[in-house]
Amino acid sequence: MKNIHRFLLVFFLAVSVSTVFASSDEHAEPASQETHEKEKFEPGSFIMDHIADAYDWHVFSIGDFHATMPLPVIVYSQSSGFHMFLSSNFHHGHASYKNFSIATEGEYRSKVVELVNGQEVRPFDISMTKNVVAMLISMAILLWVFISVAKAYTIRKGKAPKGMQSVMEPIILFVRDEVAKPAIGEKKYEKYMPYLLTIFFFIWLNNLMGMVPFLPGGANVTGNITITMVLALFTFAITSINANKSYWKHIVNTPGVPWWLKFPIPLMPLVEVMGVFTKPFVLMVRLFANITAGHMIVLAFVSLIFIFGQINTALGLGTSVVSVLFVVFMNLLELLVALIQAYVFTLLSALYFGMATEEEHH
Numbered sequence: 001m002k003n004i005h006r007f008l009l010v011f012f013l014a015v016s017v018s019t020v021f022a023s024s025d026e027h028a029e030p031a032s033q034e035t036h037e038k039e040k041f042e043p044g045s046f047i048m049d050h051i052a053d054a055y056d057w058h059v060f061s062i063g064d065f066h067a068t069m070p071l072p073v074i075v076y077s078q079s080s081g082f083h084m085f086l087s088s089n090f091h092h093g094h095a096s097y098k099n100f101s102i103a104t105e106g107e108y109r110s111k112v113v114e115l116v117n118g119q120e121v122r123p124f125d126i127s128m129t130k131n132v133v134a135m136l137i138s139m140a141i142l143l144w145v146f147i148s149v150a151k152a153y154t155i156r157k158g159k160a161p162k163g164m165q166s167v168m169e170p171i172i173l174f175v176r177d178e179v180a181k182p183a184i185g186e187k188k189y190e191k192y193m194p195y196l197l198t199i200f201f202f203i204w205l206n207n208l209m210g211m212v213p214f215l216p217g218g219a220n221v222t223g224n225i226t227i228t229m230v231l232a233l234f235t236f237a238i239t240s241i242n243a244n245k246s247y248w249k250h251i252v253n254t255p256g257v258p259w260w261l262k263f264p265i266p267l268m269p270l271v272e273v274m275g276v277f278t279k280p281f282v283l284m285v286r287l288f289a290n291i292t293a294g295h296m297i298v299l300a301f302v303s304l305i306f307i308f309g310q311i312n313t314a315l316g317l318g319t320s321v322v323s324v325l326f327v328v329f330m331n332l333l334e335l336l337v338a339l340i341q342a343y344v345f346t347l348l349s350a351l352y353f354g355m356a357t358e359e360e361h362h
Contacts, residue, residue: 033164041310043303051220051295052110054130055087055102059215069215071133075100076124077114087127131227134219138205175200183350184357186334192353195238199231200346207291207338211331222341223292228284235349236280243356279352283345290341294334303328 043111057069070088077083089097096115103113103120112127113120145164152165161169180189180196206221221227251272301323309316 022277035058041303041306043300043307045162046303047296047299050299051223051264051292053220053224054110055090055112055127057130057133057215071130072128073100073112074126074128075112075114076126077295078123079114079116129218131221131224134206134209134216134221135227138202138209138221142205172197178351179343179347183347184354188357192238192350193273195234196346196350199234199349200342203231203287203337203345204342207341208335210291210295211334211338220292220295222287223295225284228288231287232280233285235275235352238349239279239352240276242353244359246359247356279348282349285342287345289339294330294337298327298334301330310318
């Protein structure tokens with residue numbers, strides 16, 4: 001436990017020391033008053049920039065002054081090999097660094113690209129982006145919590161739960177008794193409990209951290225479709241590996257279906273095979289869409305303040321009252337959605353495991 005505490009302390013100290021205070025206009029020529037007047041607020045860019053992944057972590061802004069935490073950029077180029085540097089090298093007036101830059105438009109927008117023979121080429125990118133760092137922080141928190149709880153159970157064996165134990169035990173029992181057992185069965189549920197608990201707490205914690213507007217929160221982890229895709233693929237892999245003979249037999253030769261739906265055109269088998277792949281697809285899209293939609297709605301209400309403020313200052317101030325009230329309401333609703341989405345993903349995964357391992361009825 002001391003090692004985990006030291007790791008977290010060193011990490012946040014390193015973050016604090018390496019924070020780069022950079023202004024977007026720091027090395028640019030001063031803009032004229034007329035240019036500032038013509039500058040318009042773009043809600044689309046504002047929303048997408050906040051929910052998208054990034055190579056640095058925005059901390060706060062005051063006017064044109066932006067405080068950001070640089071993150072390690074790690075890329076492999078076929079022409080020049082591995083490169084590792086901080087994302088701050090892309091700032092301070094430098095559009096590129098060692099022929100690498102962040103694309104501002106096109107297919108690779110907001111991604112690191114390399115300029116090769118006058119063309120933008122996407123290198124193999126394993127950078128420590130905002131979402132990656134957020135996942136590492138959430139994993140460190142989960143390890144700290146569960147190692148503490150496990151240690152407490154060892155020390156206080158046979159005694160009533162206390163402290164963190166009393167918080168975590170009802171949740172764990174809920175997942176076991178209300179999700180795993182009914183969906184998988186009394187005899188087989190224990191095998192899948194570690195995975196079900198892991199995805200439940202991982203999704204729930206990252207949903208909650210995504211609602212926190214300051215470091216170490218604010219990353220849109222579960223609103224990133226690549227992350228939800230990986231979680232869905234884990235469920236798909238576990239389902240396929242543990243599926244029994246009866247499960248595959250049902251897919252190939254669905255019982256109780258008229259023969260003319262199977263021969264000469266195997267219509268039902270094709271539908272069943274499609275169902276095997278649509279199940280993880282639904283898991284992926286449901287989590288991504290619900291979390292992203294919640295963030296976008298909140299940001300849209302915030303955008304209304306600036307949109308109406310450009311028309312008239314008083315109108316912007318009046319709109320801010322309504323927008324703030326709706327933002328507070330949406331945040332309260334998102335607290336519930338954060339838990340519901342973790343529960344739904346875990347429940348559906350358990351149902352898929354139960355369907356794949358169910359014995360054939362005669």
